Amino acid sequence: MACRRSSSLQAMRIRLAFRQSYRKLFPGMRSALSVILKIILPRLVKEIAHHVEVPEESIIVGNGSDEIIDMLFRMKARPGDNVVCYEHCFSMYRMCAKLSGVEYREVERGDNFELPLDRLAEAADERTAMVFVTSPDNPTGQAASVEDLSVLAGVLPEDCLLVVDEAYIDFVWPPESYTPVQAYDKFENLVVLRTFSKAYGLAGLRVGYGILPPQLAKYMKNARIPFTVNLLAEDAAVAALNDDTFYNQTLELVMRGREYMLEELPKIGCKVWPSQANFVMFEPPKPAQAVFKALLKKGIIVRPLASFGLGKCIRVNMGTDAENRKFIETLGEVLGG
Numbered sequence: 506m507a508c509r510r511s512s513s514l515q516a517m518r519i520r521l522a523f524r525q526s527y528r529k530l531f532p533g534m535r536s537a538l539s540v541i542l543k544i545i546l547p548r549l550v551k552e553i554a555h556h557v558e559v560p561e562e563s564i565i566v567g568n569g570s571d572e573i574i575d576m577l578f579r580m581k582a583r584p585g586d587n588v589v590c591y592e593h594c595f596s597m598y599r600m601c602a603k604l605s606g607v608e609y610r611e612v613e614r615g616d617n618f619e620l621p622l623d624r625l626a627e628a629a630d631e632r633t634a635m636v637f638v639t640s641p642d643n644p645t646g647q648a649a650s651v652e653d654l655s656v657l658a659g660v661l662p663e664d665c666l667l668v669v670d671e672a673y674i675d676f677v678w679p680p681e682s683y684t685p686v687q688a689y690d691k692f693e694n695l696v697v698l699r700t701f702s703k704a705y706g707l708a709g710l711r712v713g714y715g716i717l718p719p720q721l722a723k724y725m726k727n728a729r730i731p732f733t734v735n736l737l738a739e740d741a742a743v744a745a746l747n748d749d750t751f752y753n754q755t756l757e758l759v760m761r762g763r764e765y766m767l768e769e770l771p772k773i774g775c776k777v778w779p780s781q782a783n784f785v786m787f788e789p790p791k792p793a794q795a796v797f798k799a800l801l802k803k804g805i806i807v808r809p810l811a812s813f814g815l816g817k818c819i820r821v822n823m824g825t826d827a828e829n830r831k832f833i834e835t836l837g838e839v840l841g842g
Contacts, residue, residue, distance in 0.1 A: 518804045518805070518806060519804060519805045519806070519824060519828045519831060519832060520806045520822075520824075521805065521806060521807050521821050521822040521823075521824050521828065521832060522806045522807050522808040522820070522821075522822060548739065548743060549566055549712075549734075549739045549742055549743055550564050550566060552742075552743050552746045552747070553566070553714055553746070556746050557686055557716065558687075559686065559689060559690075559716055560719070562719045562722060562723070563689070563716055563717055563718070563719050563722050564714055564715070564716060564717075564722065565714065565715045565717060565722050565725050565726060565729075566712065566713070566714045566734055566739075567712075567713050567714065567715065567733060567734065568711045568712070568713075568733040568734055568738075569700060569702065569711040569712065569713045570670065570672065570698040570699065570700045570713030570714070570715065571597055571713070572713070572733055573698055573713060573714070573715040573725075574597050574598070574601055574668075574670075574698065575597075575601055576725055576728070576729055577635065577666070577668065577696065577715075577725075578601040578602065578604070578605045578607065578635075579605065579728075580721075580724060580725060580728060581634045581635060581666060582602070582605050582607045582634035582635065583605075583607070583634075584605070584606035584607065585632060586607050586608070586632050586633070586634040587607060587608035587609070587610050587630075587632055587633050587634065588602050588607055588608070588609060588610065588633065588634055588635045588636070588637065589610045589611075589612065589625055589628045589629050589633055589635075589636045589637070590609070590610070590611055590612075590625075590636070590637040590638075590639075591611065591612050591613070591614055591620065591621050591624070591625065591638075592611050592612065592613055592614055592814065593614065593618075593644070593645075593813045593814050593815055594637070594639050594642065594643070595637075595639055595643065595670065598637050599611075607634065610628050610633075612624040612625055612627075612628050617778070618645045618647060618778060618786075619647065620638065620640065620642060620647055620648075620649050622638065622649060622653050622654070622656075622657045625638070625657065626657055626660050626661065629661055629662055629665055630662060631662050631663075633661070633662055633665045634664075634665065634666065635665065635666045635667075635668050636657070636661060636665060636666070636667050636668065637668045637670060638654065638657070638667065638668070638669050638670065639670040639672070640654070640669055640670070640671065640674075640683065641671075641673040641674065641676065641677060641683075641780070641781040641782040642782075643672070643673065643782065643784075643820075644784070644786050644808070644810050644813055644815065644818070644820045645778055645780070645786050646673075646778065646779070646780025646781055646782040646784060646785055646786060647778065647779065647780070647781065648677055648683045648781040648782075649669075649683070650682055650683060651681070651682060651683060651684065651685050651687075651688065654667070654669060654685045655685060655688060655691075655692070658685070658692045658694055658695050659692070661694060664694075665694060666694050666695075666696050666721075667692070667694055667695050667696070668696045668698065669685060669695070669696070669697050669698070670698045671684060671697055671698060671699050672698070672699070672700045672702070672703055673703055673781070673782040673783060674699060675703065675704035675752075675756065676703075676704065676756065676759055676760070676763075676781060676782050676783045677781040678760065678781070683781065684697070685697065686716060689716055693718050694718070695718070696715055696716070696717050696718075696721070697715065697716040698713065698714075698715050698716075699713060699714055699715075699716075700712075700713035700714075701713060701741075701742050701745060703783060704752065704755055704756065704759075704783070705742070705745040705752070706755075707738070707741055707742065707745060710735075710737060710738040710741050710742075711734075711738060712734055712738040712739070712741070712742045758823070758825070758826070759783045759823045761826070762823030762824065762825075762826065762829045763780060763783070763785060763823055765826075765829055765830075765833075766785045766821065766823065766829065766833075767779070767780070767785060769833045770785070770787050770833070770836075773833070773836060773837045773840055773841075774789070774790040774840055775787040775788060775789050775790065775836075775840075776788040783822060783823050784820050784821060784822045784823065785820070785821060786810070786815075786818050786819070786820050787818065787819055787821065788817050788818050788819075789819060789836075789840060790840060791839075791840055792817075793809050793810070793811070793816060793817055793818055793819050794809055794811065794816070796819065796836070796839055796840070797809040797819060799839040800832075800835060800836065800839060803835050803838075803839075805831070805832055805835055805836075807819050807820065807821045807822075807832075808820040808821070808822075
């Protein structure tokens with residue numbers, strides 16, 4: 506029986522590079538997909554407001570959080586302004602800055618890839634429209650504390666927004682130590698972005714949301730293109746928010762897998778960084794690109810990080826328990842060969 510299971514795992518491709526939920530559609534979503542002729546967005550906004558405990562007027566839903574990032578640039582940044590972020594982060598910030606004719610300032614991380622919040626503050630000036638912090642961060646998995654984010658929000662220049670991109674916030678522990686949402690009303694310059702693409706596995710449906718100061722949210726709702734979130738995405742997102750069983754099972758699986766990876770990778774000679782996301786970043790003792798290609802030949806897909814400027818490192822997603830064990834076993838063979 507064990508031999509058949511092992512041979513089955515070898516025959517399949519194990520996809521641990523993409524950071525979305527590996528699981529199939531949950532029952533509530535199947536029901537949602539069968540009936541889609543309903544009123545769009547107000548219902549989803551109401552559900553999100555209840556879920557995160559903020560007023561509806563502070564929530565804006567978009568075609569993925571990418572759309573909200575784009576709208577922030579269009580509304581807040583003008584040619585001659587600048588935005589600030591740290592190196593090796595989400596490419597959307599740089600792309601939107603270029604399209605908007607806005608200077609993109611990038612600061613170095615710490616020696617161990619720490620999030621350099623103090624350097625972000627130092628790089629901001631009176632023409633800084635926005636400062637971006639991705640927390641937890643892709644690809645390192647590191648996260649900024651609520652205390653540090655609150656300090657940053659308080660020291661930024663007047664009229665500068667602090668945009669905290671929380672695509673992976675569902676995987677942090679404990680959550681109250683990392684998300685500033687509970688303090689959103691204490692800062693008039695705080696924007697928090699979230700997505701249904703990661704923990705909820707809805708990447709292909711493109712739905713995300715922002716929590717903004719009420720006046721900014723009002724301007725954005727008035728200026729945006731209508732109907733960017735489709736009925737299918739709305740129903741799926743509402744169903745996802747109401748399926749606590751699926752959500753909790755996903756978090757349990759990710760956190761168990763993360764603990765396993767953080768424990769096992771050093772045993773086979775890899776340097777690994779602590780993570781609060783659904784992936785970990787590690788540096789193998791052999792060239793990362795060669796390791797990536799060797800794993801690919803064996804049916805395991807991970808993400809080499811040369812495109813992030815981290816050519817020595819690899820990012821691996823958490824999969825099922827069996828996939829995680831197979832990954833460690835195969836990586837050990839590749840590194841030992």
